[in-house]
Amino acid sequence: MTQNIRATSRSLPIALLRARETVMGPLREMLAQSGISEQKWRVLRVLNERGPSEHSSIAAAACLLLPSLTRMLATMETEGLITRASDPTDRRKTLVTISEAGQDLLLAHLAQSNAIFDRLQAQFGRDRLEQLLDLLDDLQKLDLGNKP
């Protein structure tokens, strides 16, 4: 066993991934029923939260690369989940908007999604969950010299 290497449970990337896999377990059942991928779910959540948005801004918020997003949005448009229109003030930009059907999809799974969150909160503790979310939010805001 090599020395000086941090335990994997104290490796932040690995710890974040393991925690995420634990949380995603029950959510994946829900997503399977909804018929959309985890990535598309994030895009809908971001659009619902921010309103009409540019591709770059969606990609950053949903943790996706622009080329991935481009193709996903094309599919989502044919599925009627979003609409696209070019920005009149700068025609290089495209503004993406969540459709009624997209909002309905989010709402249709809201109860189930909240139930999963509540169960997690009950097991983990409300205060500690808030504390964790605060720490994660601060971490995400750090500038580590990437994201150029």
Next chain:
Amino acid sequence: MTQNIRATSRSLPIALLRARETVMGPLREMLAQSGISEQKWRVLRVLNERGPSEHSSIAAAACLLLPSLTRMLATMETEGLITRASDPTDRRKTLVTISEAGQDLLLAHLAQSNAIFDRLQAQFGRDRLEQLLDLLDDLQKLDLGNKP
């Protein structure tokens, strides 16, 4: 804007992912130099920590599916990073061991990896980082009724 839906920054799966992307930024440069994928890196870390391990155990610890792992290990064996041998006490099982070359690869990037961690620790605060790692470790241990 639909009501009653949690802000994405308070969605645990999204918050975990965004935090992870922030942390992975500088690490990806390191991995690009090492020539192996993020997934293979996790497998090496797990093997280095646990010693000879079965596929199922590696898959769970490195957050990979068994079929993905099977093919990755085949590649890693030809690359000389690991060795495989069937368990003499139960010949269904395969024991995977990190090779010298695999350990050397981890060690070759240890200084760089530690520097990245130290920079993060300096910006985020040592205590808060420890607190975060503790919370993540506890979260990962929860039984949410998945992982059957």
Next chain:
DNA sequence: TATTGTTATACTCTATAACTATA
């Protein structure tokens, strides 16, 4: 009959670069 792992298959996302169009 249950467990461990492999193979097969289809699909999605990732990653990089080259390209278009607008500014």
Next chain:
DNA sequence: TATAGTTATAGAGTATAACAATA
């Protein structure tokens, strides 16, 4: 010349199911 987004392409990982070997 820089920016926003698209297209092209290759490849890697994901997800499911079906299968083999062993227990």
